[in-house]
Amino acid sequence: MATPSRTEIISLFRSLLRSARQFPDYNIREYTKRRTIDAFRDSKTLSDPSSIAAAFSDGQSQLQIGYVAWTKIQVVVNDVLIKCASYIATVIDCRGARDLSRRKPFTEKPP
Amino acid sequence: MASKIISATIRRSLSPRTLPHIRPLSTAAAVTAAAEPYDETAGISMKGVKISGRPLYLDMQATSPVDPRVLDAMLPYFVSRYGNPHSRTHLYGWESDEAVEAARAQVANLINASPKEIVFTSGATECNNISVKGVMHFYKEKKKHVITTQTEHKCVLDSCRHLQQEGFDVTYLPVKSDGLIDLNELRSSIRTNTGLVSVMAVNNEIGVIQPMEEIGQICKEFNIPFHTDAAQALGKIPIDVNKWNVSLMSLSGHKVYGPKGVGALYMRRRPRIRVEPQMNGGGQERGIRSGTVPTPLVVGMGAACELAMKEMEYDEKRVTELKDRLLNGIRAKLDGVVVNGSTESRYAGNLNLSFAYVEGESLLMGLKEVAVSSGSACTSASLEPSYVLRALGVDEDMAHTSIRFGIGRFTTEEEIDKAVELTVNQVEKLREMSPLYEMVKEGIDIKSIQWSQH
Numbered sequence: 001m002a003t004p005s006r007t008e009i010i011s012l013f014r015s016l017l018r019s020a021r022q023f024p025d026y027n028i029r030e031y032t033k034r035r036t037i038d039a040f041r042d043s044k045t046l047s048d049p050s051s052i053a054a055a056f057s058d059g060q061s062q063l064q065i066g067y068v069a070w071t072k073i074q075v076v077v078n079d080v081l082i083k084c085a086s087y088i089a090t091v092i093d094c095r096g097a098r099d100l101s102r103r104k105p106f107t108e109k110p111p
Numbered sequence: 112m113a114s115k116i117i118s119a120t121i122r123r124s125l126s127p128r129t130l131p132h133i134r135p136l137s138t139a140a141a142v143t144a145a146a147e148p149y150d151e152t153a154g155i156s157m158k159g160v161k162i163s164g165r166p167l168y169l170d171m172q173a174t175s176p177v178d179p180r181v182l183d184a185m186l187p188y189f190v191s192r193y194g195n196p197h198s199r200t201h202l203y204g205w206e207s208d209e210a211v212e213a214a215r216a217q218v219a220n221l222i223n224a225s226p227k228e229i230v231f232t233s234g235a236t237e238c239n240n241i242s243v244k245g246v247m248h249f250y251k252e253k254k255k256h257v258i259t260t261q262t263e264h265k266c267v268l269d270s271c272r273h274l275q276q277e278g279f280d281v282t283y284l285p286v287k288s289d290g291l292i293d294l295n296e297l298r299s300s301i302r303t304n305t306g307l308v309s310v311m312a313v314n315n316e317i318g319v320i321q322p323m324e325e326i327g328q329i330c331k332e333f334n335i336p337f338h339t340d341a342a343q344a345l346g347k348i349p350i351d352v353n354k355w356n357v358s359l360m361s362l363s364g365h366k367v368y369g370p371k372g373v374g375a376l377y378m379r380r381r382p383r384i385r386v387e388p389q390m391n392g393g394g395q396e397r398g399i400r401s402g403t404v405p406t407p408l409v410v411g412m413g414a415a416c417e418l419a420m421k422e423m424e425y426d427e428k429r430v431t432e433l434k435d436r437l438l439n440g441i442r443a444k445l446d447g448v449v450v451n452g453s454t455e456s457r458y459a460g461n462l463n464l465s466f467a468y469v470e471g472e473s474l475l476m477g478l479k480e481v482a483v484s485s486g487s488a489c490t491s492a493s494l495e496p497s498y499v500l501r502a503l504g505v506d507e508d509m510a511h512t513s514i515r516f517g518i519g520r521f522t523t524e525e526e527i528d529k530a531v532e533l534t535v536n537q538v539e540k541l542r543e544m545s546p547l548y549e550m551v552k553e554g555i556d557i558k559s560i561q562w563s564q565h
Contacts, residue, residue: 028179034523
């Protein structure tokens, strides 16, 4: 891609910091903020346009992953647990009816 | 009807208000630094201890948090691409297999090996078992002797004890007071029927880095397979299997900010080292370790290794700075602080300190707001001091008061400062109560006292 402009770089920096703030865990939040600032500071001295473009696209891909994982988890876990709940409920229903008819008194030893 | 009630209760308890893992986690440091929107004002009470928030995590040698980038790489393989990598007949299997092979290449890159030399296992303990017992059982006709050190991980020592019961000879090399082995002793204990030398790269309790290249040279000279447990070293110090001349290397996923339950074993192909498999079954992983390869965990370990390669320099610089801050902060306020293990050949993120004239159990009980460890997690269940410190020649009383601070990628300056403050407070409080410390302050030499028998 073409060399990113100054405004594009600054807007990427701001979006990365904004996404870092959303992490619920203190350690990960602080690390993401610090790492973004340090990474941008270290690549300030890059002059070769292809390396600038590479660093920029690297930063963009970091924006895609990272905080998205945490928000994804909440949606996925919610979804999975709700599905599990209805599945477990149906299993208990069927099992209960079958076992009650078949169960022998507790005096007998299980096979 | 009962099912309807059950599903209704579950649905109610799942509403976003009450799902526990959405609530932001507040640590003790964050409570002091900034006001959190969701304050757990009641605090946490567990096992009879009440603390104001979650403790600061300074125990990176026990395990490390999973990096969000690693978690992101793993999620698709839990949610949608959940195939078994050994299913050859459909897309689910093919894409899983592709992911496993990509992860294998990522792990191999970090240690400068070829992907064909990596076998995925369930962790470094399994790798150590395969290496020690598997190699010796394979070559048991000719080779009857194993050389290892006194400071190895419990799984290696236990495997060696198992071999001893089967009739093999094991030499446990002593270490010097700085934790490093003596190369001349290693050389002199090599026999013609030595089958394996096992020395861990970075010790999990004291953090010393053994002279791997020199040991590799000695093993090459005598043509003996060299096994190393590099679980703590992976991603922290540069590893090169050719420079170190290792034949077998155990790697662990959860020490490099990856998931728990996965590890990798490096096995050299030229010259080929053969092992007897400890897990028999369908011949997966080239017959060395049968069993379905856990795709999401393996993908996580691969992503963690790739990240470690990119971030090694940055992390090392930062961890060294934080270690200096911690050590100088404690030394500025306290005397009688001893660093266990060599200070030169050491990984900075592992700081094992002993505080003189302080009782260890009470120090740990007072440091409940900081998650640290005394000794390693494997041995902390028993009351005796760690065998590693005993091997270093540390006095019993100093060995009891040792604390291991583990600093990692995610540790912040505020956490270090808070840990310094809490440690100094606790040690000063205990020393104030200690009659031994009073005697030392008056100038009496503790060692010269004749304690009377009652």
